[in-house]
Amino acid sequence: MPLNPQRTIDELKELRALTSDEQGAQRVAWTDTWLKAREWFASKLTGLPVEHHYDAAGNNWVTLPGASDKSLLIGGHLDSVPNGGWLDGSLNVLAALEVLRRFNEEFRGKPPVTIRVVDWADEEGARFGRSLLGSSAFAGTHSIAADRVRTDRDGIKLEDALRRCGVDIDRFPEAAAERKNAAAYLELHIEQGPVLERLNLPLGAVLGTKGVERHLITFHGQEAHSGSTPMQDRRDALAAAAKLALEIRNIARKHPDAVCTMGSVKTFPGIVTAVVGRCEATLDQRDLDPQVLAQMFREAQEASRRFAEEEKCTVEWSRIWNIEPIAFHPMLLDLCEQSIREVSGTSHRMPSGPLHDAAEVSRAGIPTVMLFVQSLRGISHNKIEDTREDHLALCVQALDRLASKTAAWILHNS
Numbered sequence: 041m042p043l044n045p046q047r048t049i050d051e052l053k054e055l056r057a058l059t060s061d062e063q064g065a066q067r068v069a070w071t072d073t074w075l076k077a078r079e080w081f082a083s084k085l086t087g088l089p090v091e092h093h094y095d096a097a098g099n100n101w102v103t104l105p106g107a108s109d110k111s112l113l114i115g116g117h118l119d120s121v122p123n124g125g126w127l128d129g130s131l132n133v134l135a136a137l138e139v140l141r142r143f144n145e146e147f148r149g150k151p152p153v154t155i156r157v158v159d160w161a162d163e164e165g166a167r168f169g170r171s172l173l174g175s176s177a178f179a180g181t182h183s184i185a186a187d188r189v190r191t192d193r194d195g196i197k198l199e200d201a202l203r204r205c206g207v208d209i210d211r212f213p214e215a216a217a218e219r220k221n222a223a224a225y226l227e228l229h230i231e232q233g234p235v236l237e238r239l240n241l242p243l244g245a246v247l248g249t250k251g252v253e254r255h256l257i258t259f260h261g262q263e264a265h266s267g268s269t270p271m272q273d274r275r276d277a278l279a280a281a282a283k284l285a286l287e288i289r290n291i292a293r294k295h296p297d298a299v300c301t302m303g304s305v306k307t308f309p310g311i312v313t314a315v316v317g318r319c320e321a322t323l324d325q326r327d328l329d330p331q332v333l334a335q336m337f338r339e340a341q342e343a344s345r346r347f348a349e350e351e352k353c354t355v356e357w358s359r360i361w362n363i364e365p366i367a368f369h370p371m372l373l374d375l376c377e378q379s380i381r382e383v384s385g386t387s388h389r390m391p392s393g394p395l396h397d398a399a400e401v402s403r404a405g406i407p408t409v410m411l412f413v414q415s416l417r418g419i420s421h422n423k424i425e426d427t428r429e430d431h432l433a434l435c436v437q438a439l440d441r442l443a444s445k446t447a448a449w450i451l452h453n454s
C-alpha cells in the first residue's frame with residue numbers, strides 16, 4: 041500500500057497510550073516521557089533506508105536521500121504541553137513519516153529529491169517559557185545568553201535540563217548546518233481554533249503566522265482609603281485599565297482576523313479597602329497584516345492615554361516581546377490549496393494565530409507553507425483536543441499530495 045493514513049491514526053493512538061495519563065499527553069520537552077516518545081519514534085524507522093540523527097539543538101532528523109541533494113523538509117514536534125492533547129505536534133511528525141514511507145516505496149528508496157522529516161525540540165516552551173527553541177536554533181534567530189538563564193518551576197536551569205538530554209546550549213549555532221540544501225518546508229497542524237469547524241471544512245491552507253505585539257501597560261493613580269475618599273476625588277488606576285480592556289475589543293473588531301487580549305491584570309495594593317493606586321495589565325495583539333498590527337498598537341496606546349486622563353492617572357508602556365507577521369510562500373500556498381481541493385473538493389485560506397516552527401523556518405528564508413486540519417470544538421492544549429478520524433485521513437492525503445507537488449516544484453527550480 042503506497043500511502044496508509046490509517047497507519048498514522050494507529051500510531052498516534054499508540055503514542056498516546058505510551059505517553060499520556062488520565063490528564064492528557066505528558067510529552068513535555070526535556071523530560072523522560074518526551075525522551076520515551078522520541079525513542080518510540082526511532083523504533084518506527086526500522087527497515088527504512090534512512091539516516092537518523094539529533095542536531096546540536098536536539099532537533100530530530102530523519103533523512104531519505106534522493107536523486108537530488110535538494111531537500112524537502114516536513115516537520116512537527118513530539119513535545120506537548122503538560123496535560124496536552126494527542127494531536128498537537130505529533131500528527132505533523134507521524135504524517136510526515138507516512139509521506140516519507142510513501143516516497144520510499146514509490147521510488148524504491150531513491151525519491152527525486154531528498155526527503156527529511158524533522159521533529160523539532162521544544163516547540164511548546166512549556167517548561168522554560170521559551171517556545172520554538174529548536175527551530176530558532178536552526179533558523180539562527182536564537183540567543184544563547186537570553187535562554188541559558190531560564191529556569192523551570194523547580195529552579196532547574198534550562199542549560200542543565202538540556203545537558204541531561206545530551207544537548208549543550210553553547211553548541212546551538214551548529215544546528216544551522218541543517219539548513220544546507222533545504223529547498224522547502226511543509227508543516228501540517230491541527231487548527232487549534234474553531235474556524236474550519238464553523239465553515240464545515242476539513243482542511244485549510246495557511247497564509248502565514250500572525251505578528252504579535254505583547255506589552256505591559258502600567259496605570260498609575262493614587263492609593264487611597266476606600267471609605268474616606270469621595271468618588272470624584274479618586275485616581276483609580278483599575279478604572280482606566282478596565283476601560284482599556286473593553287476598548288481593545290473594539291480596536292480588534294475593525295479587522296476580520298485581528299485579535300487583542302488583555303490576559304493579566306494586577307492591582308496594587310490589591311486589598312479590599314483601598315482604591316487601586318497602580319494597575320499592571322498585559323496586552324497581546326495579533327494580525328497577519330503588519331499595517332493592521334501597527335494601527336492596532338497605535339490605537340491601543342492612544343486609548344490608554346485618553347482613559348488615563350479621564351481617570352486622572354498616568355500610563356506607561358513597556359514591550360514584553362514582539363514578532364513580525366510571517367507570510368508563507370505564495371507558490372507553495374497555491375500548491376497547498378490545489379492539494380486540499382484534490383482530496384476534499386474545496387479549500388479555504390486562513391492565517392494562523394498561534395506561532396509554529398514553520399514561522400522560524402520561513403524566517404530563515406526557506407520557502408514554507410502550512411496545512412491546517414479541523415479541530416473539534418476548536419480546543420487544543422487540553423486532553424479533550426480531537427479531530428474526526430476521516431479528517432485525519434484526509435489531512436495525511438493532502439500533505440502527501442502537497443509533498444509530491446513541492447518536490448516537483450523544487451526540481452523545476454533547481
Ligand SMILES: [Zn+2]
Pocket residue numbers: 117128129163229
Ligand atoms: Zn503544535
